[in-house]
Amino acid sequence: MGIVIAVISGKGGVGKTTATANVGLGIALNGKKCIVVDFDIGQRNLDMILGLENRVVYDLVQVMDGDAKIKQALIKSKVSENLHFLAASQTKDKSVLTSEKVKALIDELKEEYEYVLLDAPAGIESGFEHTIEFADTAIVVVNPEVSSIRDADRAIGILDAKSQKVKDGEEVDKFLVVNRINAEMVQSGEMLRSDDILDILNIKLLGKVPEDKGVIDASNQGKPVVLDSKSMAGQAYTRISGRICGQDIGMKDIESGDSGVFKKLAGMFR
């Protein structure tokens, strides 16, 4: 039986879809069978990040409505045979989701895959609620910035109120990914530290991802940045995926900055 992980953010534009693609591929590269599902109905994007936009024939809504079988709709990744992908519908809107349909789909996917990753829509309306309803655990993606963190707290609140696991008296574990960290700004006190964000949101840390030009370059090409072992963000996603797969990987301090001169300067003023 696989584990269902919802990737949520509250606010849009923080890199949630990028995180889903990279964590999904990272898990697959660890040799685990993984499927990533785009639940952002009406705003299909995960296909672009994965570089699979030309292969989409059937989408999630068609599968849930019984117009296509899962086997017909799932798309195999070009880089890892362990990674499959289910696309969001581009024409429908989020209101087509219902609890029964979502549950049936997730139950079927759990049978086949070790990890089922759900890319939740931004915001906290019904589409979001259906995505998190049957999740075992959640990855919360934030940027070190006030609106992102506040909205993430709202999303966590809804998760804690609406998830089936919570209704059954269990807890949904929530893990934080802090995305787009700028070490220099953290050092000069102009950007929140991951520790501060953890204090505020009161959840566990899964990983820190630095701001990295490589992410946009990767999305331009449809090759998730986790494939680029030279990129800082790619390395961060490799560590995060390893942790999810149960490896003991220490938290790398990417907030201190690596420029020697800068470190010395920062030390002087401490």
Next chain:
Amino acid sequence: MFGWLNKKKSASVAKDRLTIAIMSDRESNAEFPFMAELKAEIIEVVKKYVGVKTIEITKEVEDDMEALSIDIQLESN
């Protein structure tokens, strides 16, 4: 002259502001998780008699008095 040294860094300002904002978000959500449904039901009832444009429900606290203030804007004919 060294005023800039005492100036609070913006990250710590952000942390303070967020802590307070999120605390009050959590409180209001915990107190009235039914707010959306309440709103919808009131609209349904009032709509039976007159046209409703918008409805605003706010909680008002004065000393130890608490009140729900319901402001219903009617559609103009």
